[in-house]
Amino acid sequence: MISRVSKWLAPLGLAFLLAACQPAATERPQLQLTGDTMGTYYSVKIVGADEAQAQALQAEIDRRLERVNDQMSTYREDSELSRFNRYRGRDPIRVSADTAKVVTASLQLGRLSDGALDVTVGPLVNLWGFGPDARPVRIPSDEQLAQTRSRIGLGHLEVTVDAEGEYLQKTLPELYVDLSAIAKGFGVDVVSEYLAEEGLTDHLVEIGGEVRVSGLNAKGQPWRIAVEKPAPGSGSVQQVIALGNNSVATSGDYRNYYELDGERLSHSIDPATGKPITHRLASVTVVHPSCMIADGLATALTVMGTDKALAFAEQHRLAIYLLTKTEEGFRVDMSSAFKKYLRG
Structure with missing residues (x-):
């Protein structure tokens, strides 16, 4: 358990x-x-x-x-998703069919909803004090918001499939994916x-x-x-x-x-x-x-x-x-x- x-x-x-x-x-x-x-x-x-x-x-x-x-799980350092989040390269990272399925569904719902569901929004969640980080002592500034928003976006995340298996790939090294809204x-x-x-x-x-x-x-x-x-x-x-x-x-x-x-x-x-x-x-x-x-x-x-x-x-x-x-x-x-x- x-x-x-x-x-x-x-x-x-x-x-x-x-x-x-x-x-x-x-x-x-x-x-x-x-x-x-x-x-x-x-x-x-x-x-x-x-x-x-x-x-x-x-x-x-x-x-x-x-x-x-x-x-x-983003709370397990050795999970597939945590390893992908730590990775700073642009090459595809192989994952299980299950992880690829959930990320694919997240991307589809994100596009369907014009970005209302965005599984890369974790840095903003943390900025506002709803993640593992401490709550802020004051409202984040426009500069902090802009800097944090530069590190998110579904357009930077992709799922690819070939004869060998399924892969996640990101075009933004700092991209952080959190599937808790769907997993x-x-x-x-x-x-x-x-x-x-x-x-x-x-x-x-x-x-x-x-x-x-x-x-x-x-x-x-x-x-x-x-x-x-x-x-x-x-x-x-x-x-x-x-x-x-x-x-x-x-x-x-x-x-x-x-x-x-x-x-x-x-x-x-x-x-x-x-x-x-x-x-x-x-x-x-x-x-x-x-x-x-x-x-x-x-x-x-x-x-x-x-x-x-x-x-x-x-x-x-x-x-x-x-x-x-x-x-x-x-x-x-x-x-x-x-x-x-x-x-x-």
Whole structure:
């Protein structure tokens, strides 16, 4: 298992609560496995499995999640991504197919969102005090912002493939890639796909609030998920949704922020300005077959703000649910594609 000390610099997603279903006459056996990974927790519910399978299943889940950390964690000095970040040359660096897949998805979502998702934005995150560096004692100057922004940009990152394997390449020696906005969702997909390979198609996988469900729950009913109301420490349900065979990811800024020089600074950095977002969009929930894609989209849409996020979702037929802060409370907006998931 992975120590909670091995933090990932990830946007803090909203916790998902499992919504209670109506009692059924009979229930199938259900195995629940929990553990630590990526600086947070995981929880896996497997219908049709029993305690006799628990040790083998958990060992393989832990092994596969450890591999993701060994590939993509920026908190492991010997991970593939850390070695690439330290490299100052321009030659391609060979990586695993998994790392290449996640970076490729990040680049595609970055282009699709006009740079709202930018996995090279880590130096700006650190500058504003949301990384491993200490928080600044004053707002960064325009000169500091300009200097830091000169070291980021998706245009400096490339994935190449040949007969020998997959490679990452950068044209800017100082480029630093952080996949934490998307890798947690990838980890969920890894576990879900492993269980499907084993014939365990009725399951729920969660890593730190990002969820993927398949099949039916122990009561023979569709899995239902409750999205948390965005109020610190509330733990109350905002909306219950029935996913089908899909994933759900949420990004929000109401928990991870601090105040400096009278300004409220969000952990969500807008790559276009180099500064924390200032709009009033509190949380974004995305439903998508791939948890990796849902995870990345949730971050990008948070950066966009309410109006741009809704327009983007309608244009690309995405299922999203937004909560925006107003003087009267939180306003709910959702895309056309999201409405079919509403329950209760």
